[in-house]
Amino acid sequence: MFDPYYLQQLAIGLSLGMTYALMAIGFTLIFGVLNVVNFAHGEIYTLGAFAGLVLISATAPPIVAVILGALAIGALAGFSLERIAFKPFRRFTDEASLKSRAMRESTLLSSLAVSIVVREALEIVFGSQMRSVPFDYLINTPVRVGPVILVTGDFIIFGVAAAMLIGLQYLLTRTRVGLAIRAVSNNPLGAKYVGIDTDRTIITTFVVGSMMGAAAGILMGLYYGAVFPAMGFTPGIKAFVAMVMGGLSSIPGAVICALILGISESMATTFVSSGWSDMVAYGFLILTLIFFPNGLFGARRERV
């Protein structure tokens, strides 16, 4: 049973799961924790990757500068996204509007609209071809660990995902900003009454979440060596599944579920055709919704 083959598949699964987790963290912060329906996160990811690529082809800066550039674009994109697709729906401040679910869920379409506009605009500007990243920047030099082969990017992604997770957990549980985010998420009207600047809190969350999305985008661009306008779609779906499985508001839950998803997909490839591996994600989504409507980690979900 302890065939190195399974170890290799496990390692691949973990690395795949990490890439999902990277995307899921920022996604869960906005969608799950802040409780705002946002379907434009995939395009923030794509924008981050394109920002990095443009920077690389223009000035060939060191990799740290590339990531900082992507973060800046992510912050800007998050701010603009909130402004265009979310803020207009908060202009009615009467109690009925604030409590209205329809008002809150209408951002499903407005964010989707923004995402379509961004994707098509990128297609017009850059073309829909896959663009290659200069090979010096790629983070996929093979590294042998015992019987298993990984690449440098796996370790970098692990480090970045861990840093994001720990940083966000600290922010959400130990700081006043985090408290404000959770308060707004739990009861926007109540938060307003106790004097929390809800607008600012929402904008901050969008900026932080989108910076993480953009960082994920550029890292994945460097990892796979290809950047294209439609690149945000599949990771967006996987992140969504991980978030729902993890119980919507739990970032550690989303990360663990992203890892479970990655490992299941790579292990499933051993037993069924690779063509079916996407079924794993959707299957998990359906099973979670039927048997664990609160998500796997929903029971321990913290609600202020």
Add this chain to the structure above:
Amino acid sequence: MKFRLLTLTTLAAAGIATGTAGSAFAADTVKLGYQLPLTGDTAQYGQDFRKAAEIALTEFNAAGKPFKVEIVFEDSRSDAKEGTNIARKFVDDKEIVGVLGDFTSGVSMAAAQVYKDAGMPQLSQTASHPDYTKISKYQFRNIATQAQEGPYNAKWMAAKGFKNVAVIAEQTDWGQSVVGGFSDAVKANGGTVAFSEFFNRGLKDYRSLISKIERAKPDAIYTGFFYEDGAQFLKQLQQLGIKTPVYSTSAAYSPKLIELAGGAAEGVHLTSNFLPTDPSPNVQHFVEEWKKRSDGAVPGQFPAQAYDAVRIMLAAVERAQPSPTREKVRDALAQTRDFPGVTGKTTFSADREAEKDLVKVEVKGGAFVPVAE
């Protein structure tokens, strides 16, 4: 009085003249439809096709023919439902006498059902599923099918001494025809297929699949993918330190494959029916025109096929003059013999298949190099 009569006659004559000129103009513009993905996941292909079609059309309209041709482009997003809607739209437009496209076999075949009922000639530059041309006498294609390419590659690999092969392909109508066409030929040549599997188009991580292939210990891997998937596959093959030779179909023949995969593409073998390095004047003319419109990039095989498909259609429209109808264009298409295109000479056989000459190509030193064996 005499003067007035003269004026009237002149006016009347002028009126008749303008009248005839007007109707003559209408008859002198022939409309064609082109359905292709201009947005969505496969937009890069559709946009290339449109570019190639525009080159062909501009040349045709500038050649001083007695009539002009107009092409209506519609975006199918590689979605079968969308493709069928476009087909209905084209069929309803009485002026359209012929249709080009779609890109994928799946969408082309869905749209073909509409064209079959309406009697509209359809010429796809890329649909290579064997069943596509079997739909009706109105379906034509300008690409070698996998029924032709599979056995050709199987023979090539057998000649290299690869008896035990793995085959993978994308999970589409086309991918299935890749596996089918190839596997049957391998078995007929006395070889064995050690491993056979499909993956989803756009899969990013092939490492699980690669580990699984390697477990079957094949002598070589035959692949049915396009350049995006191909580049990822080859890079990850290299990452995992696997040296098994890779063979592929002409679908992967694109300069982008080498650009995206870099050194990992070295030694890949594939077939093609278009070589941008071919010195013949029409190929070089197309390559030059393409470079002008694409920042100096070299065209791959697909744009070349689209360019030829459009020119074949234009030639058919010309032969169907005067006053071409859908039926006349279909018959003219069916009579295409030795059309001198950039992808070689094209003749439509009785079952409307383009008989193409295939070239063996290997990636050497970062370029596609034709090889004898």
